[in-house]
Amino acid sequence: MSIKTLTLYNFNTSYSFGKEEKKEKEQSLTSKLARLKDSYEKEGLRKAVEGIIIIHDHGHPHILLLQDNNYFKLPGGKLKPGENEIDGLIRKLTKKLSPTGTPVSDAPWEIGDHVSTWWRPNFEPSLFPYIPSHITKPKECKKLFVVTLPEKCKFAVSNNLSLIAVSLYEIYNNSQRYGAVISSIPALISRYTFVYLNVD
Amino acid sequence: MSIKTLTLYNFNTSYSFGKEEKKEKEQSLTSKLARLKDSYEKEGLRKAVEGIIIIHDHGHPHILLLQDNNYFKLPGGKLKPGENEIDGLIRKLTKKLSPTGTPVSDAPWEIGDHVSTWWRPNFEPSLFPYIPSHITKPKECKKLFVVTLPEKCKFAVSNNLSLIAVSLYEIYNNSQRYGAVISSIPALISRYTFVYLNVD
Numbered sequence: 001m002s003i004k005t006l007t008l009y010n011f012n013t014s015y016s017f018g019k020e021e022k023k024e025k026e027q028s029l030t031s032k033l034a035r036l037k038d039s040y041e042k043e044g045l046r047k048a049v050e051g052i053i054i055i056h057d058h059g060h061p062h063i064l065l066l067q068d069n070n071y072f073k074l075p076g077g078k079l080k081p082g083e084n085e086i087d088g089l090i091r092k093l094t095k096k097l098s099p100t101g102t103p104v105s106d107a108p109w110e111i112g113d114h115v116s117t118w119w120r121p122n123f124e125p126s127l128f129p130y131i132p133s134h135i136t137k138p139k140e141c142k143k144l145f146v147v148t149l150p151e152k153c154k155f156a157v158s159n160n161l162s163l164i165a166v167s168l169y170e171i172y173n174n175s176q177r178y179g180a181v182i183s184s185i186p187a188l189i190s191r192y193t194f195v196y197l198n199v200d
Numbered sequence: 201m202s203i204k205t206l207t208l209y210n211f212n213t214s215y216s217f218g219k220e221e222k223k224e225k226e227q228s229l230t231s232k233l234a235r236l237k238d239s240y241e242k243e244g245l246r247k248a249v250e251g252i253i254i255i256h257d258h259g260h261p262h263i264l265l266l267q268d269n270n271y272f273k274l275p276g277g278k279l280k281p282g283e284n285e286i287d288g289l290i291r292k293l294t295k296k297l298s299p300t301g302t303p304v305s306d307a308p309w310e311i312g313d314h315v316s317t318w319w320r321p322n323f324e325p326s327l328f329p330y331i332p333s334h335i336t337k338p339k340e341c342k343k344l345f346v347v348t349l350p351e352k353c354k355f356a357v358s359n360n361l362s363l364i365a366v367s368l369y370e371i372y373n374n375s376q377r378y379g380a381v382i383s384s385i386p387a388l389i390s391r392y393t394f395v396y397l398n399v400d
Contacts, residue, residue: 058333059333060330060333061330114391115391116387116388116390116391117390117391118390128369128372128386129368129372129386129387129389129390130260130261130368130369130372130386130390132369133258133259133260133369143391168329168330169328169330169332169333172328172329172330173375173380175373180373184384184387186328186329186330187316187329187384187387187388188316188387188388189329190316190317190318190329190330191314191315191316191317191343
């Protein structure tokens with residue numbers, strides 16, 4: 001697997017951002033873990049996919065995060081039973097980040113490598129980048145994919161969320177604020193060479 | 201880039217370990233940074249490569265680390281000017297981990313993907329998985345490669361070092377003991393599926 005070059009456009013000049021009324025499930029940790037328990041009993045392991053959308057600001061890589069008060073998350077979500085991971089990620093990104101009604105076929109997302117897999121051993125908040133030895137039935141498997149964007153595209157997120165661009169140096173070594181998964185991203189994408197366009 | 205499967209052999213049953221008199225440069229941080237300054241003035245950016253050698257113990261991935269008292273490092277080292285990264289890594293791993301006199305052609309190392317790149321902005325200990333924005337002349341670039349092993353091979357390390365197998369759960373989230381680079385490995389290799397052989 002040779003070094004890969006990713007072309008990044010300028011966050012400030014390339015994209016437009018809006019907000020809309022979008023149906024969002026209750027996002028508290030308790031309700032999310034309750035939903036996980038529910039779906040586990042019906043369908044078993046929860047399979048989820050998330051996008052690491054990379055853009056740049058002043059020639060430094062930034063990651064697009066959804067912010068809900070003091071909670072940050074990567075865009076993505078749960079796959080339908082049997083759904084292909086890439087198709088599922090495009091569906092979820094379009095639903096969460098594109099203006100309502102945008103057909104999946106018009107989605108701007110350029111899905112790249114699968115760079116990391118995280119496991120939730122129990123119905124608890126912690127995720128691990130491996131299945132702990134004593135765990136035989138993990139409850140969730142979350143796969144992260146690199147995503148890049150074309151030069152232009154429109155975003156529209158739910159009214160109660162913000163879409164922000166956070167720099168690698170802000171995320172790096174900062175699991176306290178962003179959690180273990182997001183704070184691992186600078187290392188995960190460090191093997192890529194970035195080409196920065198429209199820097200000024 | 202599809203999910204990759206890596207075959208791992210049992211650390212306890214597959215390999216033999218010895219110690220030998222091997223020429224090792226002075227390993228204190230001050231002497232290493234002094235050497236870096238020296239070579240930077242002559243050759244510019246120091247280019248290094250390191251191997252993430254993955255084996256298993258009781259069906260859980262472990263990484264081979266060189267231990268020098270309370271200091272842990274990945275095997276590898278500095279490339280010669282113009283040297284190919286893979287050739288350089290094989291040369292360095294053979295020199296540091298194989299019995300003296302082992303020809304590079306007999307080296308057991310199966311070099312896999314380049315999974316991470318780390319940069320040293322200044323003549324100081326800190327490494328970053330990106331080049332900080334204000335830095336135009338980083339002093340060192342270190343690339344990490346996944347390495348797997350055949351079923352059998354012999355190791356021989358310098359008398360003043362130990363070669364140890366450390367579990368992912370020991371390394372994970374433990375930058376205090378192992379540093380930022382090594383503690384990022386569980387996330388870096390989390391996209392692989394592992395096949396564990398000779399588990400008992």
